[in-house]
Amino acid sequence: MSVLTQEGFEELARLGERVDESLRLEFISGKIEEKALPDGDHGRIIEWLTRLCIQVDAGWWLYPDQGLRIEKYRKGNARPDGCLAPSDTFVGQGEWASPDGVLMTVEVTSGDSDTGQRDRVDKPRAYAETGIPVYLLIDRTAGEVKVHSQPDGERYEMVATVPFGKTVTLPEPVGMELDTEPLKNWVH
Numbered sequence: 001m002s003v004l005t006q007e008g009f010e011e012l013a014r015l016g017e018r019v020d021e022s023l024r025l026e027f028i029s030g031k032i033e034e035k036a037l038p039d040g041d042h043g044r045i046i047e048w049l050t051r052l053c054i055q056v057d058a059g060w061w062l063y064p065d066q067g068l069r070i071e072k073y074r075k076g077n078a079r080p081d082g083c084l085a086p087s088d089t090f091v092g093q094g095e096w097a098s099p100d101g102v103l104m105t106v107e108v109t110s111g112d113s114d115t116g117q118r119d120r121v122d123k124p125r126a127y128a129e130t131g132i133p134v135y136l137l138i139d140r141t142a143g144e145v146k147v148h149s150q151p152d153g154e155r156y157e158m159v160a161t162v163p164f165g166k167t168v169t170l171p172e173p174v175g176m177e178l179d180t181e182p183l184k185n186w187v188h
Helices: 006-019 040-054 117-128 181-186
Strands: 025-028 031-034 060-064 067-070 076-078 082-086 104-108 134-139 145-149 156-163 167-170 176-181
Touching: 006 067, 006 082, 040 060, 040 082, 040 104, 040 134, 040 176, 040 181, 076 117, 117 134, 117 145, 117 156, 145 167, 156 167
Parallel strands: 104 134
Antiparallel strands: 025 031, 025 076, 060 082, 067 076, 082 104, 134 145, 145 156, 167 176
8 A cells, every 4th residue: 555645646636637627636634535616605605705804904815725735744735715814925835835824714615425524524623733723614504604713733722603694703813703694695
C-alpha cells in the first residue's frame, strides 16, 4: 500500500481538473475527498455573507473556494466555501495557500452524501488544528448555523448553534452579529 504525499495529491488534483472541470478534490486527514459543486442558493449565501463581512471591515474579503494548506501534523489541503481574510492575504500564493491571516472559514452544506462527515466532523477538526479562529457552518440540511471558535490545537472549545431565523455572534477576530433570517430563503 503506497502513501499519498502532498505533492502527489496536488498532481492528482491538477490532472482531475483537466479531465473534468466539475471535479473538486480535497485531501483531509490523509483521505482524498470529492466536494460537490455549489448550486445557485449556495452561491447566493456566499454573496450575502460577503456583503455582510465587508460592511464590518472594508479591508476584508470572503474569498470563495481558496485552497488552504491545513493540519499542522498531517499534511492536507481543504477548499472552504469561503475564507474571510484581509485583502492581499493570498497575493503571491498558489492554488493551495497558507492559512496564516485567515480570520474565518465558511462551509455551506451541499446535500451530497459526504457532507455530514466532511463539513460537520473532518473540517472543524482540521481548521481547529490549523488555528483558524472561527469556523462558520451554514447547515442547509439541518436548518441551522454552527459557529465554532476558540481553537485549542485539536478542536474548537466553543460551538454555538442556532436555527435559521435567530441571531448568532461571530466572535473576534470577526466580531459581528449575524442575523440568519435570510438563510430561510435559500434552502429547499
